[in-house]
Amino acid sequence: MKRQVPLVLCFLFGVVMCFTQFSPHQYSQAVYNEVINWALIMAPFALIFGTITLIQTHVTRIRRRIEHWQYSFVVFAGLLTMAFIGILFGPQDPAFEWLFNNVQVPLDATMFSLLAFLIASAAFRAFRARTFEATLLLIAAMIVLIGNVPVGDLIWNTVLSWLPWDNGASETRQWILGNPNLSARRGIILGVSLGVISQAIRLILGIERSYIGGGD
Amino acid sequence: MLSKLINLDRRIIFILVALAVIIPTLLPLNLPINVSNPTQRIYDYIDTLPAGSTIMIAFDYGPSSMPELNPMAKAVLRHCFDKKVRVIGMTLYPFAPTLADTLIKEVAEEKGAVNGEDYVFLGFRPGYEQVMLRMGTSIASAFEKDYTNTPLTEIPMMKDITNYDQIDLILDLASGSTTQIWITYVNVKYSQQIAAGVTGVIVSNMYPYLQTKQLIGLMPGYLGASEYEKLIGVPEKGTEGINNASPVHVLIFVLVVIGNTVFFIQRRREE
Amino acid sequence: MELIDFIGIWIAAFLTLCIYSFLYRDNPFYRFAExxxxxxSVGYTITISIYQGFIPFAWEPFWEAIKPFWPGVPREAGWSGLWKLIPIGIGLLFFGGVSPRYTWLIRYPSAILIGLGAGLAIPNVLRADIFEQTRGTVEPFASINAGTLSIWGILGAILMVVGVVCTLIYFYFSVEHRGPVNWLSKVGIAFLMIGFGSAFGNTVMGRVALLIQRVDFLINDWIGSFGALF
Incomplete structure (x- = not known):
C-alpha cells in the first residue's frame, strides 16, 4: 500500500500524459487537460508544504539550541510579519509591498552581490593557466569578460587601431559564445536530454524509485 | 615580494572592487555601446509587429536579478507601448509578482497605457510546465483572474485572446531555467515564437537555442538591457550600469593577469 | 520625500550595510540580516502561494464542489465540481510530511506529480531538445550543399559538428577513453573549457550588475536622502 500504490500511480499518470499528447481525439485531450488541472491543484500544496518544512527546521534549531539558534527567532519575526500582513490584507497591500521593496529586495540583491567581491578575489588567487585546458578556459573567460563591457571595444579600437577590424572585443566575445561555446552547450543539452528521457522512462516503469524513500 | 603579492589580504581586493564601482558611480562614464545581433533581433521583431498585436512577458526572476532584468523589462515595455503592442505580463516565479506589478504600472503610467486595454498583469501561478501547457489550451484556465482579481472575461483586451494562437511573442525574462522550459513545452508544441532576456549567469546556455531559432533573440544581462535602451533611444539604468561595470571588469582582468604573471615567474624560479 | 519613503531607504541601507559587513568577517549584523x-522570503512565498496558488487552484474549485450542498444555494449549481475534490484531497496529503509518522503519505501526490512530469517530458524533450538541436547541427550542411554559405559559414558549420560530437564523446563513458576516442574526448574537453570560460565571463557581468545597483542605491538614494535630514 505504502510503496506499491505510488508506483502504480506514477506509472499510470506517466503513461497517460505521454500518450495523450500524441492523440488529438477529444476524449484524449479532455483527459490530458484534466490531468494537468490535477497537477495545478496539487502544486500550491507542495509549495506551502515546502515552507512548512523550513519552519520545522528552525523550530528544531531553537529546541536543540544548535549554534546561532537565537537567529531563528529573527527568521520567525520576518516570516510572521510578512505572512501576517500578506495573508490578512493581500499581496497588493501597500504595507506588504513596502516591506518587500525596503526589506526583502535590498537583502536579496545585496546577498547575491557579495559574489562580485568573492569572484574577484577567487580569480586573483586561483585562476591560473596551469594546463592547456585551464589556459583555454582563462582566455575565453577574459575575452568574454572584457567583451561584455563597452570599454573592451574602446581599448581594442585604441590599442589595435592598425587592425582592419573594429570592435574586436565584442565581436570576438560574440564569436566565442556563438561557436565553440554553442557546440559545448549543445553537447551538454543533448547529453542531459537523453539522460532526462531515460530517467523519465525509469521513473514511469518503477525502476527508479528513490522518491519513495526507505521504509515500507 | 612576489609571495606577498600573491598572498595579498583578500580584503584589499574587496576595497579595490568597491572603489572600481564607487568611482564610476560618482563620475559616470559614457562609452559607446554596440548592439549585438541577438538583441537587435528582438527589437526588429517587436518593431515590425502591427499595432494591436500582443506579446506576453514572463517575469521569471526575483529581487536578486532585478538590476539586470528590470532595465530590460522597462525598455521592452516602453517599446511595446510606443508601438501600441499589447502586453500580457505574468510570472512563474514566486518572488516576482510585486516587482513585476510595480514595474509595469510605472512604465504604463509614463506612457499613458491603460490597464485592461493596453496591458494586463496576470500574476503568479505555481507549476511551471503545467501552467505553460494549460495556457496553450486556454489562458483563463490557468489565470481565471488577473493580479487585481478582475476576471479575465471582464478585461477588454483579453476578449479576443484565448491562448497562444493570439500571442505574437513570448518574452521570458529569466534568472533560472524557465527559458528552457518555455522552449521545451511551448515553442515546438505550439509553434510559439519565444525570445529571452536572461541574467549573465545563464547567457552562455542560451546560444544553442538561438542558432536553431527556438529563441528568436536574446538579451544578455546588463549588456542586453543597455543595447535595447540604445535601440529605443532611452539610455537609462542598463546603459548607466554597463558603463559603470567597465572598471570592475578591467580590474578583474588585470588581477588575473597579475596573478598569472606571478605564477609563471615563481614556476620558472622553481625550475 | 515622504517620511515613509525616507524610513524605507534608511532601513534598506542599514540592511545592505549589515550584509556587506560580512566582507570584513562574519558578525552578528550579517547573521541578523541573513x-x-x-x-x-518564506513569509512572502506563503502569502503569494495562498493568494496566487491555493485560492485560485484549490480553494475556489473546492468551494465550487461543495456549493451545491450549502444551505440556500440552488442545487442547479451542479455536481460536476465534486471531481475536483480528488486532487484537492491528494494535495492535502503533502501535509502528512509534517509528522514523521505520516511522512509516507507524501509519496502519493509526489508519485502523481513525478509520473505526470515524466510523461510530459518524454515527447517534449525529445522534440525540443534532441530533434531540434540535432537539426540545428546538421542543417547548415544543407546550406553548404545549396552553395549559400560563405567560407566562414562552412568553417563554422564544421567546427560546430566537431565540437558537438567531441563533447558527446567526452561524456560517453561506455567505452574506454583510449586511442582515437581519447583524442576526440580531449577535443571535447577543449570545447567545454571554452564554454565554461565564457560562462565565467558572463557570470562576472551578472554579479557586478548587482553590486553596481546596490552601490548606486547607497550613493544616490541613501546618501542622497541626507539632505532631507537638514
Missing part, C-alpha cells in the same frame, strides 16, 4: 532574509 536570517531576516530567510524569514521574509
Amino acid at each position: 536570517h531576516l532574509f530567510v524569514g521574509m
Whole structure:
C-alpha cells in the first residue's frame, strides 16, 4: 500500500500524459487537460508544504539550541510579519509591498552581490593557466569578460587601431559564445536530454524509485 | 615580494572592487555601446509587429536579478507601448509578482497605457510546465483572474485572446531555467515564437537555442538591457550600469593577469 | 520625500550595510540580516502561494464542489465540481510530511506529480531538445550543399559538428577513453573549457550588475536622502 500504490500511480499518470499528447481525439485531450488541472491543484500544496518544512527546521534549531539558534527567532519575526500582513490584507497591500521593496529586495540583491567581491578575489588567487585546458578556459573567460563591457571595444579600437577590424572585443566575445561555446552547450543539452528521457522512462516503469524513500 | 603579492589580504581586493564601482558611480562614464545581433533581433521583431498585436512577458526572476532584468523589462515595455503592442505580463516565479506589478504600472503610467486595454498583469501561478501547457489550451484556465482579481472575461483586451494562437511573442525574462522550459513545452508544441532576456549567469546556455531559432533573440544581462535602451533611444539604468561595470571588469582582468604573471615567474624560479 | 519613503531607504541601507559587513568577517549584523532574509522570503512565498496558488487552484474549485450542498444555494449549481475534490484531497496529503509518522503519505501526490512530469517530458524533450538541436547541427550542411554559405559559414558549420560530437564523446563513458576516442574526448574537453570560460565571463557581468545597483542605491538614494535630514 505504502510503496506499491505510488508506483502504480506514477506509472499510470506517466503513461497517460505521454500518450495523450500524441492523440488529438477529444476524449484524449479532455483527459490530458484534466490531468494537468490535477497537477495545478496539487502544486500550491507542495509549495506551502515546502515552507512548512523550513519552519520545522528552525523550530528544531531553537529546541536543540544548535549554534546561532537565537537567529531563528529573527527568521520567525520576518516570516510572521510578512505572512501576517500578506495573508490578512493581500499581496497588493501597500504595507506588504513596502516591506518587500525596503526589506526583502535590498537583502536579496545585496546577498547575491557579495559574489562580485568573492569572484574577484577567487580569480586573483586561483585562476591560473596551469594546463592547456585551464589556459583555454582563462582566455575565453577574459575575452568574454572584457567583451561584455563597452570599454573592451574602446581599448581594442585604441590599442589595435592598425587592425582592419573594429570592435574586436565584442565581436570576438560574440564569436566565442556563438561557436565553440554553442557546440559545448549543445553537447551538454543533448547529453542531459537523453539522460532526462531515460530517467523519465525509469521513473514511469518503477525502476527508479528513490522518491519513495526507505521504509515500507 | 612576489609571495606577498600573491598572498595579498583578500580584503584589499574587496576595497579595490568597491572603489572600481564607487568611482564610476560618482563620475559616470559614457562609452559607446554596440548592439549585438541577438538583441537587435528582438527589437526588429517587436518593431515590425502591427499595432494591436500582443506579446506576453514572463517575469521569471526575483529581487536578486532585478538590476539586470528590470532595465530590460522597462525598455521592452516602453517599446511595446510606443508601438501600441499589447502586453500580457505574468510570472512563474514566486518572488516576482510585486516587482513585476510595480514595474509595469510605472512604465504604463509614463506612457499613458491603460490597464485592461493596453496591458494586463496576470500574476503568479505555481507549476511551471503545467501552467505553460494549460495556457496553450486556454489562458483563463490557468489565470481565471488577473493580479487585481478582475476576471479575465471582464478585461477588454483579453476578449479576443484565448491562448497562444493570439500571442505574437513570448518574452521570458529569466534568472533560472524557465527559458528552457518555455522552449521545451511551448515553442515546438505550439509553434510559439519565444525570445529571452536572461541574467549573465545563464547567457552562455542560451546560444544553442538561438542558432536553431527556438529563441528568436536574446538579451544578455546588463549588456542586453543597455543595447535595447540604445535601440529605443532611452539610455537609462542598463546603459548607466554597463558603463559603470567597465572598471570592475578591467580590474578583474588585470588581477588575473597579475596573478598569472606571478605564477609563471615563481614556476620558472622553481625550475 | 515622504517620511515613509525616507524610513524605507534608511532601513534598506542599514540592511545592505549589515550584509556587506560580512566582507570584513562574519558578525552578528550579517547573521541578523541573513536570517531576516530567510524569514521574509518564506513569509512572502506563503502569502503569494495562498493568494496566487491555493485560492485560485484549490480553494475556489473546492468551494465550487461543495456549493451545491450549502444551505440556500440552488442545487442547479451542479455536481460536476465534486471531481475536483480528488486532487484537492491528494494535495492535502503533502501535509502528512509534517509528522514523521505520516511522512509516507507524501509519496502519493509526489508519485502523481513525478509520473505526470515524466510523461510530459518524454515527447517534449525529445522534440525540443534532441530533434531540434540535432537539426540545428546538421542543417547548415544543407546550406553548404545549396552553395549559400560563405567560407566562414562552412568553417563554422564544421567546427560546430566537431565540437558537438567531441563533447558527446567526452561524456560517453561506455567505452574506454583510449586511442582515437581519447583524442576526440580531449577535443571535447577543449570545447567545454571554452564554454565554461565564457560562462565565467558572463557570470562576472551578472554579479557586478548587482553590486553596481546596490552601490548606486547607497550613493544616490541613501546618501542622497541626507539632505532631507537638514
